[in-house]
Amino acid sequence: MQPYCKLKSSTRSLSKLVACSALLLLLDLSRCFSHHTYEWQDSHTNERLVCKQCPPGTFVSQHCTRDSPTICKQCPKLHYTEYWNYLESCLYCNVFCNFLEEEAQPCNSTQNRACQCKPGYHAELDFCIEHSSCPPGSGVAQLGNPQQDTKCSQCPQGTFSSVSSMDPCRNHQNCSAQHLEVNVPGNRFHDTFCTACKISKGSEASDGLEDGSGSEDCQDAVIDFVPYEIRVPRRLRRLKRIVSRSSQSSKRDRKSLEELQMELHTYLVQLKNTEKKELLLMFITAGIVSQSEVAPFQISAGKESLQVRRK
Known part of the structure; x- marks a missing residue:
């Protein structure tokens, strides 16, 4: 067999000699492991032997001797060996899934049980x-x-x-595709609010607003419009207390403007089917929303229209 390194002491340094020796060792080890063998000392003869390892899913039932090879046996139930080995018994499947986990990999002769979150x-x-x-x-x-x-x-x-x-x-929904008007433009926190109540650019409110009369669509439009027109958190909190008839102070409420607007709108929508007329009056009589802030809205039974003046 050809040697791995040819050395000439007159031309090779000590460091190169060490490097070459290390290479020889690595090559010998890799050749050994590639054949899945292990060293074993026979207890009867004290002879050191090179035995063949057992494949995954088995264990060494009897080590090799000078006259016989390694004897391997299959792992029993709930036991495993994952690699080539010279273990004298298989490993127990000791992983168990808890109540928030499910089995991702079952226990078998070549692998332990594995769990993952449900x-x-x-x-x-x-x-x-x-x-x-x-x-x-x-x-x-x-x-x-x-x-x-x-x-x-x-x-x-x-x-x-x-x-x-x-x-x-x-x-966002497309109001024009539904033959509706945009009441409140959408943003990343809420959808666009559409209405069948037509928008005009008048600036004077009619008497219809004061008594809460008018079309169903226009009354709904008021409830959708008001929370998102108010952009002062303090006034939103106060209006929420008034319409909910709560005396509890909310000064410590640290919610963002968008959260307060959505919260008030959600509450008004819940109330509108039972107290719609009272809500329309409450917006103005509470002193939180003036007629100019409400847009003003022109609501009349005979003509569906919504007069809006946006700032």
């Missing part, structure tokens, strides 16, 4: 944590999986998300 949860520091929801104004960019949490991104122009959810942002 749908809706992800692993974090060896615990299964529920996936995060995306806050209003943002949507899911990438759904969470057993290994990582949900990834959110801000809703792009023309889309919105009004609640904390695990859904992508939705497109």
Whole structure:
């Protein structure tokens, strides 16, 4: 057999000699491991032998001797060996899934049981944590999986998300495609609000507003319009207290302007079917919303119209 290195002491340095020796050792080891063997000392003869390892899923039942090869046996149930080995017994499948986990890989003769977090949860520091929801104004960019949490991104122009959810942002509705007028333009926090109540550019309110009369569409338009026209958080909080008939102070409420607008609008929508006329009057009599801020709205039973003056 040809040697791995030819050395001439007169021309080779000590460092090169060491490097070549290391190379020889590595080559010998790799050749040994590539054949899945191991060294074993026979207890009867004290002779050192090179035995063949057992394949995955088996273990060494009897080590080799000078006259016989290694004897391997299949791993019993709930035991395994994952690699070529010279173990005298298989390993026990010692991984068990907890109540927030499910089995991702069953125990068999060649692998241990593996667990992963159930749908809706992800692993974090060896615990299964529920996936995060995306806050209003943002949507899911990438759904969470057993290994990582949900990834959110801000809703792009023309889309919105009004609640904390695990859904992508939705497109604003197209009012003109529905033969409706835009009452409140949409933003990333809420949809566009459409109305069948026609918008004009008048500046004087009619008597119809004062008694709460007028068309159903125009009354709905007022309720949709008012919360998003007010852009002062203090006034939004005060109006919410008045319409909810609550005396509790909300000075410590640290919600954003958008959150307060959505909260007030949601509350008004819940009330509008039972107290619609009272709400229309309350906006003005409360002193929170003046007639000029309400737009003003012209509401009459005989003619559907909404007069809006936007600032």
